[in-house]
Amino acid sequence: MFNAKILDELSSKVNEALASGPAKDVEKNVRALLAQGFSKLDLVTREDFEVQSQLLARTQEKLAALEARVTELEARSTAGAPPSPAGELG
Known part of the structure; x- marks a missing residue:
């Protein structure tokens, strides 16, 4: 056809x-x-978002470690250790 x-x-x-x-x-x-x-x-790209997410996660881990250290140091200082003189660290 x-x-x-x-x-x-x-x-x-x-x-x-x-x-x-x-x-x-x-x-x-x-x-x-x-x-x-x-x-x-x-708006940000997906790549920039992922980088910032990883950076935030690392920062949160460091913050948690520092908070634990501060808590430990505070516990030591209240457990009877004599206070250090003003201006002297550690």
Whole structure:
């Protein structure tokens, strides 16, 4: 019934029309609007977020260690050790 060449040409023309038609323009415009909207927001990249998360985790670990050390030093100082003179550490 139909010639295969005619079907190929029709398919080619439909693909060209879709590629250069309003659908493609709409996609470009939506992407541009989204990019513009995201640029106005105060967003960070996933990589920057991960780096900051790791930095926060390390900082929390150090803080916990320092809190434990302070607690230990306070316990020692109240356990009967004579107070150190003013201005002298350790």
